[in-house]
Structure formats: structure tokens, C-alpha cells
Amino acid sequence: MGRFLLRRILQTIPLVIGISILVFLVLQKVPGGPMTVYAQPGTRHSPAELQQIRHQLGLDRPLHVQYGIWLSKAARGDFGWSYQTSKPAGAAIARRIPATIELLLAAVILAVILAIPIGLYSAYKKNTWFDHTATSFSYLGYAIPVFWLGLIAQLVFSLYLGWLPTANRATPGLPFSFADHLLHLILPVSVLTLALVASWSRFLRSSVLEQLGQDYVRTARAKGLTERRVLTKHIMRNSMIPMVTQIAIEVPLLFGGTIMTETVFSWPGMGLLLWQSLLRRDYAVVQGILIIVALLVMIFNIIADVLYSRLNPRIGLN
Amino acid sequence: MKQEHRSICSWLMFVSWIMVALVLASCRQPTPPPGDEAEVPKPVDGGTLVYGYLEEPDNLNAYGSSMTYALVTSMLITNGLTTVNPDLEVQADLAKEVPTAENGGISEDGLTVTYELQEGVTWHDGTDFTCDDVKFTADTINTEAFIMPLSKAGYDKIAKTDCEDDHTVVFQLKEPYAPFVSLLFQWGIMPKHVLEGEADINKADYNRAPIGTGPFKFVEWQDGDHITLEKNEDYWDKKQQPHLDKVIIKFAEDENTILTQVKTGEIDVWDFVPASFVAQLEKEDVEVSESLQLTLESVHVNSGKPPLDDKRVRQALTYAWDRETTVEKIYPGQTLAVTQQAPQCWCANDDLEAYAYDPDLARELLEEAGWTDTDDDGFVDKDGKRLTLTISTVAGKKDREQVEAIMQDDYKKAGIELLIKNYDASSLFGDYSENGPLATGQYDLALYADAPGADPDSFDGLLTSDQIPSDSNPSGSNWNFFSNKELDSLVAEGRTTVQESERKKIYDRIQEIVYEESPFLFERFHTFSTVNNSRVHGITSSPTYLQNMWDHGANWWVDAQQ
Numbered sequence: 001m002g003r004f005l006l007r008r009i010l011q012t013i014p015l016v017i018g019i020s021i022l023v024f025l026v027l028q029k030v031p032g033g034p035m036t037v038y039a040q041p042g043t044r045h046s047p048a049e050l051q052q053i054r055h056q057l058g059l060d061r062p063l064h065v066q067y068g069i070w071l072s073k074a075a076r077g078d079f080g081w082s083y084q085t086s087k088p089a090g091a092a093i094a095r096r097i098p099a100t101i102e103l104l105l106a107a108v109i110l111a112v113i114l115a116i117p118i119g120l121y122s123a124y125k126k127n128t129w130f131d132h133t134a135t136s137f138s139y140l141g142y143a144i145p146v147f148w149l150g151l152i153a154q155l156v157f158s159l160y161l162g163w164l165p166t167a168n169r170a171t172p173g174l175p176f177s178f179a180d181h182l183l184h185l186i187l188p189v190s191v192l193t194l195a196l197v198a199s200w201s202r203f204l205r206s207s208v209l210e211q212l213g214q215d216y217v218r219t220a221r222a223k224g225l226t227e228r229r230v231l232t233k234h235i236m237r238n239s240m241i242p243m244v245t246q247i248a249i250e251v252p253l254l255f256g257g258t259i260m261t262e263t264v265f266s267w268p269g270m271g272l273l274l275w276q277s278l279l280r281r282d283y284a285v286v287q288g289i290l291i292i293v294a295l296l297v298m299i300f301n302i303i304a305d306v307l308y309s310r311l312n313p314r315i316g317l318n
Numbered sequence: 319m320k321q322e323h324r325s326i327c328s329w330l331m332f333v334s335w336i337m338v339a340l341v342l343a344s345c346r347q348p349t350p351p352p353g354d355e356a357e358v359p360k361p362v363d364g365g366t367l368v369y370g371y372l373e374e375p376d377n378l379n380a381y382g383s384s385m386t387y388a389l390v391t392s393m394l395i396t397n398g399l400t401t402v403n404p405d406l407e408v409q410a411d412l413a414k415e416v417p418t419a420e421n422g423g424i425s426e427d428g429l430t431v432t433y434e435l436q437e438g439v440t441w442h443d444g445t446d447f448t449c450d451d452v453k454f455t456a457d458t459i460n461t462e463a464f465i466m467p468l469s470k471a472g473y474d475k476i477a478k479t480d481c482e483d484d485h486t487v488v489f490q491l492k493e494p495y496a497p498f499v500s501l502l503f504q505w506g507i508m509p510k511h512v513l514e515g516e517a518d519i520n521k522a523d524y525n526r527a528p529i530g531t532g533p534f535k536f537v538e539w540q541d542g543d544h545i546t547l548e549k550n551e552d553y554w555d556k557k558q559q560p561h562l563d564k565v566i567i568k569f570a571e572d573e574n575t576i577l578t579q580v581k582t583g584e585i586d587v588w589d590f591v592p593a594s595f596v597a598q599l600e601k602e603d604v605e606v607s608e609s610l611q612l613t614l615e616s617v618h619v620n621s622g623k624p625p626l627d628d629k630r631v632r633q634a635l636t637y638a639w640d641r642e643t644t645v646e647k648i649y650p651g652q653t654l655a656v657t658q659q660a661p662q663c664w665c666a667n668d669d670l671e672a673y674a675y676d677p678d679l680a681r682e683l684l685e686e687a688g689w690t691d692t693d694d695d696g697f698v699d700k701d702g703k704r705l706t707l708t709i710s711t712v713a714g715k716k717d718r719e720q721v722e723a724i725m726q727d728d729y730k731k732a733g734i735e736l737l738i739k740n741y742d743a744s745s746l747f748g749d750y751s752e753n754g755p756l757a758t759g760q761y762d763l764a765l766y767a768d769a770p771g772a773d774p775d776s777f778d779g780l781l782t783s784d785q786i787p788s789d790s791n792p793s794g795s796n797w798n799f800f801s802n803k804e805l806d807s808l809v810a811e812g813r814t815t816v817q818e819s820e821r822k823k824i825y826d827r828i829q830e831i832v833y834e835e836s837p838f839l840f841e842r843f844h845t846f847s848t849v850n851n852s853r854v855h856g857i858t859s860s861p862t863y864l865q866n867m868w869d870h871g872a873n874w875w876v877d878a879q880q
Binding site: 038049050052053056057081083084085086087092095096099147151154155158159162165166167168169170172173263264265266267268269272273275276279280 | 366368373374376377378382384385462463465467469470520521525526540541542543544546564566568569570571572574575578579581582584793
């Protein structure tokens with residue numbers, strides 16, 4: 001176990017360096033580049049002025065030198081200056097993490113609670129009205145873009161019914177109140193949860209269906225176990241193996257989903273920050289977030305591997 | 319190893335998603351400038367106003383930002399030396415009066431500009447505001463290490479700033495610069511006592527928590543969420559005391575989210591409302607006000623490229639396009655542009671009349687230039703080649719695409735074939751080194767807007783022949799590739815002439831030249847729309863980039879709570 005972890009962690013180091021080179025080069029090559037903000041026609045900079053800015057920002061150095069400086073600083077947690085937020089990029093990102101974690105955690109927990117019974121039951125009652133309804137809903141959940149669903153939810157629950165606040169994390173100007181905070185959480189969490197339930201319940205359904213035809217299920221039934229016991233003890237446990245790894249791998253990628261949700265609901269998390277940084281060419285922040293997400297993907301992959309072997313003793317870590 | 323593959327794959331997916339977003343992002347245009355409104359009943363003190371922004375400001379030191387929302391927010395907290403009112407008049411702010419040649423504020427040779435400063439002004443932390451702060455601001459701007467996202471053009475004309483006494487600042491210029499007073503030091507003066515010891519003012523804490531002299535004090539800035547300001551009880555301007563207790567600035571990155579929040583009353587004011595939303599909001603219990611900006615929408619003609627280097631062909635393009643009907647149809651109620659100067663400017667040449675729609679005259683002009691329809695295909699030709707032009711704009715801008723379609727029809731009637739080739743914004747406005755079609759002159763006609771400041775030089779100054787982009791001048795601003803010797807010398811003269819009456823003659827003549835030479839087909843001046851909850855009063859708008867914040871929000875008020 002220890003050796004496995006050590007090996008996996010060592011393996012991620014060249015991967016992270018490779019990814020950082022990729023991120024660095026790709027962002028340099030995107031039309032416009034870091035100078036876009038200063039080179040807009042309306043700003044009327046003279047060539048000499050632009051040259052001066054380029055020099056101040058260190059952009060007149062060779063690319064590999066720029067990368068080296070960036071990497072050595074990034075390794076020490078200094079991701080550069082975020083001009084969009086007027087603070088170090090690391091600090092800008094750090095300030096947004098709690099909001100995203102709160103949103104993600106609420107949505108993931110809620111989604112797991114909903115997706116497991118739905119997936120299990122639709123597989124068990126395959127081709128019944130329940131299964132068909134669940135299937136149609138999950139297709140809807142797949143097909144409807146998060147931002148559209150978010151806007152509709154705002155129209156219905158905030159504008160027409162007036163039950164919930166439209167956006168933001170709290171009512172600005174009021175002292176912090178848990179109830180107010182919770183009210184603001186409902187819409188974004190629901191929208192994100194819906195998309196997750198759609199995908200995870202389908203995943204679990206097919207995984208349960210696969211188990212249902214297995215010999216050990218027949219054996220369990222032949223032993224005279226109750227259906228309930230067969231389902232919860234035997235099938236459940238085996239179908240959860242791929243499900244758990246699936247969730248572990250998907251969680252870091254959920255940041256993609258939170259970009260839309262956070263943007264529509266003005267939720268001040270990392271997703272919104274990434275969106276803002278992309279629009280405003282705040283490269284320091286974009287690079288920082290991409291590296292963090294890459295690290296998260298790798299960490300969660302290791303977690304998935306460990307979980308997988310724990311849940312399924314047939315799989316060894318080597 | 320399989321896991322690695324999977325992680326790389328999913329990460330690559332994520333990155334490609336980002337790339338798509340980046341490309342989409344480049345379609346968003348930088349937001350430029352502004353108008354006027356009716357008078358209001360007796361203001362009531364107290365209450366909170368929630369102002370909605372479509373973008374989060376980047377930096378509240380206005381000299382360190384080019385983002386409209388950041389610049390206008392700093393206006394609520396700080397004062398400049400002058401401001402520009404809704405009638406486009408330069409008005410004194412921290413200066414006691416606007417320096418002119420007449421009142422002696424501008425010396426006869428135009429090389430010295432003197433501002434008498436208001437007395438009894440204090441910073442929000444209680445320190446006295448003096449001439450030293452102004453000198454510090456001017457000196458900081460002209461420090462090489464200080465990066466200004468907007469050009470230092472104008473500020474770089476300052477040779478030396480002196481304080482005659484605590485309330486008199488004297489700028490010595492390298493050469494006369496007439497737009498000095500109407501373009502410079504309108505953004506908040508920086509507090510010397512706060513920023514003096516900073517190693518790098520571009521990265522100072524002040525930028526996120528400014529201390530100003532304005533009617534509102536900075537309270538807090540919650541990342542990604544809102545900024546809170548509160549009333550400055552000791553505001554120095556006794557004639558203009560703030561009414562509101564609090565101003566909360568709320569950010570939302572999505573237009574539809576803001577729209578819903580305006581309708582539910584969660585947001586009181588939203589400006590820069592897109593035209594398509596204005597129509598929707600007119601049905602709601604909100605007030606919509608519109609004002610004329612200096613922002614000028616026009617078709618830019620590449621006057622350096624045959625056959626458009628022939629003045630007659632350019633004139634024919636103007637006559638052959640029914641601009642009045644186009645504006646009426648696509649932008650009902652907006653103002654047709656006659657010259658490049660907005661009608662409310664002192665510099666506008668009122669003797670000129672809009673080119674009429676006259677396709678016959680257009681054909682005559684084309685014939686003079688050698689273009690006739692010899693093969694009876696409906697299009698004019700010369701040396702066996704049909705007159706085919708291409709027009710470009712930002713792809714996906716519906717209204718502009720409709721304008722292009724109308725032009726296509728109109729030009730067909732005059733025998734000109736018009737093709738449409740639109741680009742995404744970052745490609746269209748790409749700079750010289752990126753081979754941008756405008757910057758490198760690889761276009762015929764281009765439809766987009768220019769946003770000049772409150773001085774005629776800020777538009778005309780872009781049109782001189784030394785601004786034509788080339789390898790040696792890659793950031794040249796003359797994307798019309800227009801060259802006219804008389805205009806070149808008039809622009810230089812206008813910049814160094816300080817008597818307004820003399821300047822007026824110069825800019826009248828410049829407008830005549832541009833009118834006659836037609837390097838632009840003028841369309842209209844933009845309208846700046848503000849929507850506010852009916853409980854909000856006192857918001858008026860400047861046609862410049864100062865917009866609704868030109869008076870620092872001191873005149874804003876809300877109805878007393880029921």
C-alpha cells in the first residue's frame with residue numbers, strides 16, 4: 001500500500017511538469033496573449049509604451065526563461081499577479097475555494113443520496129413505469145444545459161413565485177445569517193444536483209443490470225435470501241465498485257460544471273473566477289486553476305484506485 | 319498506467335473546453351462610454367442603493383485600470399480635478415474652476431496650466447488633501463515602472479509639476495496641449511500619504527481598498543460578489559452632499575441573471591443595458607433612461623486601397639447607402655451621425671448636413687471615376703472587372719449583420735456588389751503583429767464603433783498620416799489608412815491652440831475635410847441605456863466614459879422606505 005502510493009505520487013511529478021508546460025505554451029499561443037488587455041485599440045498605447053509594458057511584465061524574455069521563472073515561483077505557491085483581482089493569483093484562487101467546496105459538497109452528497117435508490121430501483125424494476133420515468137428524466141438532465149436550467153429556475157422560483165433569491169451567496173449589506181445563506185444555496189445546488197443525478201443514476205442502473213444476471217445472484221436467491229437482502233447486500237456492494245471510482249474521478253472535473261452554475265448564479269467560487277479570468281485574459285489565474293485542477297484529477301485518480309482495491313479484494317494494488 | 323491515460327484524457331477534455339471558452343471570450347468587446355435625464359423632486363436622505371454590474375472591477379485606482387466598471391466605481395469614492403457633465407461641459411471638481419486661456423489658468427503660450435484647488439478637502443482617513451497629492455499623482459503616472467492600462471498619452475506632455483502653495487498646482491508642459499483640461503485628471507487623485515512608501519503602486523493594497531475624497535467611503539469588497547460603500551458624512555462639497563447611506567455594487571456575469579434581479583427588485587440600477595433588453599424592461603415597473611454617447615458607429619473605409627483610394631468612389635458609397643432608413647429600422651430613436659463629432663460638442667460643425675440618399679448621384683460619381691455597367695449585368699465595372707467590395711464586422715452581432723444586409727441591397731441598386739465577411743472580435747481587432755485585417759489594411763469596409771473622449775482631438779488625432787500602421791509603426795491607429803496633408807497640419811494646430819474659439823474653426827475645417835473625403839460612412843451615435851427601479855432618483859449621465867458616475871453619485875437618492 002505504502003509503496004503503491006509512493007510510486008503513484010512519484011509518477012505524477014513528470015505528469016504535472018508536462019501539464020504545466022502545456023498550459024504555459026497553450027496560453028501563450030492563444031490569440032491575443034497576455035498583452036491583449038494593453039493592446040486594445042481604445043487604449044491608444046504607442047509602440048514605445050507597449051514595449052515598456054512588455055518589459056515590465058517580463059514578456060520580452062525568451063519563452064523558456066519565462067517558463068522557468070513561472071515554474072520556480074509556482075512551486076513555491078506564487079502563481080504570479082492577477083491584475084483582474086489586484087492581488088496575487090494564489091490568494092485570488094484561495095479566496096474562492098470555500099464557496100466552490102460548499103456548492104460541490106452539497107450537490108455531490110445530495111446527488112449520491114438521490115442517485116443510488118433511483119439507479120438501483122430502475123434496474124431492479126427494469127422496463128416498468130418507474131424505470132421509464134427515471135430514464136426520461138435523466139435524459140432530460142443530460143440534455144438540458146446547466147445554464148439554461150439555471151435561468152429557468154431563476155425565472156420560476158425567484159421572479160414568478162418570489163420564493164428564493166435569484167443569485168449571489170448571501171444578501172449583500174445584511175449581517176451574515178445562516179437561513180439567508182441556505183436560501184441562496186438552494187437554486188444552484190438543485191441545478192447542479194439534477195445534472196449529477198441524471199448521470200450517476202444511469203451509471204448505477206447499468207451497473208446493477210450487469211450484476212443481476214450473474215451466477216452469484218442466482219445462488220443467493222437459491223439460498224433463500226430475501227430479495228431485499230440480495231439487492232442491498234450482494235448486488236449493491238458489487239455495483240457500487242465502478243460507481244465509487246466513477247464519482248472519485250468525476251469530482252475534480254465537476255469544476256467544469258460549476259463554471260456555468262456559478263456564472264449563472266453569481267456564486268463567488270473558483271468556477272466563476274475561472275470564467276472571469278478567461279474573459280479578461282487574467283493568465284496568472286487561469287494557469288493556477290488549470291494546474292490545481294490537473295493536480296486534483298491525479299489525486300482523485302489515486303483515491304479511486306485505492307478505493308477500487310478496497311472494495312474489490314480481487315484487484316490488487318500492484 | 320491506464321489510470322494515467324484516463325486522467326490525461328479527462329484533463330485534456332477539460333483543457334479543450336477552456337480553449338473553446340477562451341475563443342468565445344474573445345468575442346466579448348471592451349466596454350466603452352455614456353447622456354442626460356430629467357430633473358427630480360426633493361431628494362430624501364438615507365437608504366441603500368444596489369447597483370448591478372455585468373463585470374467585477376479589477377482595480378479601484380482608476381489610473382491602474384482600463385475597465386469601465388472599475389473606472390466608474392472609483393468615481394464614487396474619489397474626485398479628479400475636473401469632471402464632464404451631461405451637457406458635455408468640463409466642470410470643476412477638486413479644482414476651484416476650470417483653467418482656460420480667458421481666466422489665465424492656461425498661459426498664453428499654452429505651456430503652463432494652473433489649477434487652483436478646493437480648500438478644506440480631507441481624505442476619508444482625515445488627512446488634508448493638498449497640492450502634494452496632485453503632484454504625486456502626476457509624477458506616479460509618469461514613472462516608467464507604473465503600468466497604465468490606458469495610454470499615458472497626454473500625461474506624457476507634462477514636463478514638471480509644481481506646487482506653488484498647498485492649493486495651487488502648476489503643470490509645465492513640453493509643448494502646448496489643448497485637450498489637457500478636458501481629457502486629463504478626471505479620475506481620482508491618488509493620496510500621497512497612503513501610497514508614498516509603496517514599492518509597486520500597481521500592486522498596492524490601496525487598489526482594492528481605496529481612500530478617496532469623494533462622497534462615498536469604501537467599506538468592503540467581497541471577491542466575486544459585491545462592493546459596499548457608505549456615505550462620507552464629511553464630504554467637502556457643501557453644495558452637493560450625498561443622500562444615500564450605502565451603495566452596494568453587485569456583480570453578475572450573466573445578463574439574464576441581472577435582468578431577473580432588476581425585475582425582482584434585488585438590483586435597483588443597471589446601466590449599459592443592451593437594446594434587446596430595454597424593450598423587455600419597458601413593460602416592467604422600472605424606469606429606462608437613454609442618453610447620447612460620444613461613441614460613434616460607422617463604416618470605416620480603407621482609403622489606402624484601390625479602388626477606395628479614389629474620393630469619388632468613397633463618396634458614391636455614402637450616397638448609395640440609405641443611412642437614415644437603416645438607423646430608423648434597426649436602431650429606432652437613435653441619432654444619425656453627420657460628422658465624427660457628437661452634436662452636443664462645442665466642436666460640432668453645424669453647417670454640415672447629412673449626405674442624402676441618392677443612388678443616381680452615386681452612379682454619376684462612379685462613372686466619373688471610370689466605373690460603368692458595360693456588360694449589362696447590373697453591376698458597374700472597369701477594365702472588365704466588376705466593382706466588388708467586402709464589408710466586415712464582428713460576427714454574431716445581429717444588429718450589425720442586419721445593417722450589412724441593408725447595405726448589400728442598397729449598393730446593388732447603385733451597381734456595387736457587396737460581399738460580407740465577418741470575423742470574431744479578436745481576429746477582427748487583432749493587432750499588426752497578429753495580422754489583424756483592420757490593423758494591416760486587409761479589408762475594404764468595416765463596421766464598428768469608436769469611443770473618443772471629451773475633446774475633438776481624441777478622435778481626429780487618430781486620423782493623421784503618421785498614424786498609418788506599418789512595420790515601423792505597428793500600433794498606428796489610422797486603420798482607415800487615410801492620408802490628408804491639410805488634416806495632418808490642422809490636427810497638430812488644434813492640439814496646440816488653446817483659445818477655444820480658434821480651435822472651433824480648426825475642428826470645423828477638419829470635419830469638412832472628413833465629410834468631403836469620406837474615409838467613414840457615418841451611421842449613428844450610440845445610446846447609453848440605464849434602467850432603474852422607480853424608487854431611485856437623481857441619476858444623470860455624462861456622454862463621456864464617466865457615465866452615470868460623473869457626479870460621484872452625490873445626487874442619487876431613493877424614496878424613503880414605507
